[in-house]
Amino acid sequence: MKMHELVLTGTVVTCAGILHDGWIAVDHGRISRFGQGAAPQAAETQDYGDALLLPGGVDAQVHSRSQKGQEDFIWTTRSAAAGGITTIADMPYDDGFLVCTADRLRLKAREAAEQARVDFALWGTIAPADGPAHIAxxxxxxxxxxxxxxxxxxxxxxPRIPADLLAECFTAVARCGLAAGVHNEHDAMVRAHIRRVAESGITDWRAHGLSRPPLSEALATSEIYEIAAATGCSAHVVHASIARGYELCAAYRRQGFDTTIEACIHYLTLDEEHDVARLGGKAKINPPIRPRSEVEGIWAHLVAGNVTVVSTDHVSWSEERKTDPNMLKNASGAPSLEVLYPLFLTELSRRGLPATFAARLLAENPARLFRLSDRKGGIAIGRDADITVARPETWIYDPRASGNAFATWSPYEGRTLDWRIAATYLRGQRVFDGVEVLAEPGTGRFTTPERHGA
Incomplete structure (x- = not known):
């Protein structure tokens, strides 16, 4: 019988099911076999008992460079490794450097490769004046x-991309066989409501939700999917905070269009009346965190299969940009890379839902969205041995305690979690041991869609 390089034992979680008393065999950085029962021989065996062996997470939405002098890839990928995330897809809206040409994308890839501790993919965008000229x-x-x-x-x-230009861009993206992801808020309606809130004199935590009503999100989502239907482009709504968004996505999918939709972890774990009221600017995110009724509506869609991806929309703003008493003056976004898997697994287990949802929504589906499924996103033969080990443990999250998060604040600080990451493997190499990130900068690789090769 073949002697494998590495075998991990534990409870194997795939999209199809859960294998108790399971094992995963790794050779040359890829998964050779996996199964149940007696584990095969290996040069090294790591027994994780009853811990879950999950596919390494693929975070579909990370902002490493939104603020100069902050975390950069040296920190986002460190947090990712500590959180069981083995690939991050980084957004193109870098501070002072819009990633809107091939030269800029290649430069960012080179710079990120020097820092990254886990693998990374890169979103591109356009400068409105250029139109779709650089997409191909x-x-x-x-x-x-x-x-x-x-x-x-x-x-x-x-920048805002108006509907006519968005249609041109969707057409160009469709020719490339890739997906177009869109931030979904109706510009004119939001601006009108921001003015109304300012005129009303409301500046506390209520101001943000009032300035960006659910209808502004539903209108933008409809526009995105209609443009997709007209152009044949795969269209992805990058963050939906209202149940109606998931209804719209499902309706277009039933009509035969390739529409997908994303639930950021904050829309599943935080609500307006309790968390935004308590946290103020630290819970300011676009679109806004909504009332508990919307949170439960999104969970109903998740169970029904209408959520495609769960992500972080991670960004580590400096604390002074998140603590202004005037809610609307705060920057939008929050850090959560280090706790995405523990947060989601905790919510799943508390709701009596299986960990297979995590395998699908944190790994398999985002890998498919980015055309990375030949290597990433699942416990499957031939894929990279990107494996997250999660053990049941009750603990309280403190972003300062681990040393693996750049930001010393978090909307999840003080939250009790039921799962902790015990280890993270990237291409068969242990990059996190449950306490320390072991991967050095430069360990991570630029991961590109299948048709472009590795």
Whole structure:
């Protein structure tokens, strides 16, 4: 019988089911076999008892460079390794450097490769004045997908793409065989509501939700999917905070269109009336965190199979940019890479749902979204041996305690979790041992869609 390089034993979790008394065999950085019962011989065997052996997470939405002088890939990939995330897909809206040409994408890939401790993929985007001119070249350079926005957060760093130009871009992206992801807020409606909130004098935690009503999100989501239907492009809504968004996505899928939709972990674990009221600016995220009724509505869609991907939308703003008493003056976004898997597994287990949901929504589906399924996203023969080991343990999250998160604040600080990451393996190499990140900068690789090769 063949002697494998490495065998991990524990409870193996795939999208198809859970293998108790399971094992995974690894050779040359890839999964050779997996099964149940007596484990095969190996040069090294790691027995994780009753811990879960899950596919390494693929975080579909990370912002490593939104603020200069902050975390960069040296820290996002460290947090990822500690959180069981083995591939991050980084957004193109870098501070002072919009990733909108092939040369810029290649430069970012080179710089990220020097820092990364886990693998990474890169989103591309456009500068509005360029239109879709650089999309094909960025795809050839390895872009995993293309990001656009129906709302103009910043005219240079995060510009609005109007509907006619969005349709041109979708057509170009469709020719490349990739997905177009879109930030889904109706620009005119949001701006009108921001003015109304300002005129009302409301500046506390309520201001953000009032300034970006659910209808503004539903209108933008409908626009995105209609443009996709007209152009034949795979369209992905990158963060839906309302149940209606998932209904719309499912409706278009039933009509035969390739529509997908993403639930960030904060929309599944935080609510407006308890968490935003308590945290203020530290819970300001676009679209906003909604009332508990919307949270439960999203969970109903998740159980029904209408959620495609769960991600973080991770960004580590400096604390002074998240603590202004005027809610609308705070930056939008929060860090969560280190706790994505523990948060999601905790919520699943508390709701009596199987860990197979985590395998599908944190790994298999995001890998498919980015056309990385030949190597990433699952416990399957021939794929990279990216494996997350999660053990049952009750603990309280403190972002300062581990030393693996750049930000010393978190909307999840003080939260009791039921699962902890015991180890993370990247291509068969242990990059986190449950306490320390072992991978050095430069360990991670630039991961590109299948048609571009590895």
């Amino acid at each position: 070249d960025m795809a050839a350079a390895g872009a995993c997908a293309f990001k656009f926005s129906t709302f103009g957060t910043d005219p240079e760093r995060f």
